[in-house]
Amino acid sequence: MARLLLFNKPFAVLSQFTDRGSPTTRATLSDFIAVKGVYPAGRLDRDSEGLLLLTDDGRLQARIAEPRFKLPKTYLVQVEGEPEDAALAALRRGVQLKDGMTLPAEVAAIDPPDLWPRNPPIRVRKSVPDCWLTITIREGRNRQVRRMTAAVGLPTLRLVRWSIGDWTLAGIAPGQYRELSA
Template sequence: MSRLILFNKPFNVLSQFTDRSIGADRLTLSNYIDVPGVYPAGRLDLDSEGLMLLTDDGRLQARISNPRFKTPKTYLAQVEGDVQEDALALLHKGVMLKDGPTLPAEAERIDDPALWPRDPPVRFRKTVPDCWISLTIREGRNRQVRRMTAAVGHPTLRLVRWQIGDWSADGLKPGEWREVRV
């Protein structure tokens, strides 16, 4: 039977088991997960948080992470500015990035989610409003969500991947993981 681990990656943790940079002393997956033979099905940037899936099954790993399968990934993004319907409409249609157009996304403005505090916290600016959106994409380009929100005029301040397919980070604190049946 395949193993599947749901891990809530904290901010400032590499989404790999080793740090190949010389002289760096950064946290990696090995600081949290001591399960032999599992590998990440996809990545999260160092400055992104939330759900990562790890498995020992190569076919399952490809099914989750390969863009041709269009597995939906839902992100909660705190963005700069007051997002209006016109920006959401652009995200719904897909936006043009330097590496080409994105597929249409599901996007909606949401109330502030009940998330764990980030350490360090997002910088607060009295004169610049911010809000939260939920964004579901079916691709996985490098820093795609951040680039999409910036393309519609709302740079991302905090990014949390909440769900991949049917699996979510619900009930997992940062740094916690659980194994689920596949």
């Protein structure tokens, strides 16, 4: 039976088990996960938080990570500014990035979610409002959600991946994981 770990990756943790080539030691998955033989199914940037799936099954890993399967990934995104309808509509249609047009995203403005505090906290500017969005994408380009929100004039302040397919972060504290049978 394949193993599947649902890990709540904290901010500033690399989505790998070792940190090669860095002059300073950075936090990695090995600081949180002692399970042998599991590997990340996809990546989450160092400055992003949230759900990272790890498995010991190569087929499952490919099914989760491969863009051709278009597994939906939902993010809670704190952006700088108040989104206008045109910006949200652009995200829903797809956004032109340097590496091409994105697929349409599901986007909604939401009330601030009840999340753990981020360490370090995001920068807050009293003269610049912020807003929370849910964004669901079905591809996984490098820093895609950040680049999409920036392209419509809404720089990302905080990015938390909440779900991948049917797997969610619900009930998993930062730095903790839940093991499931896949």
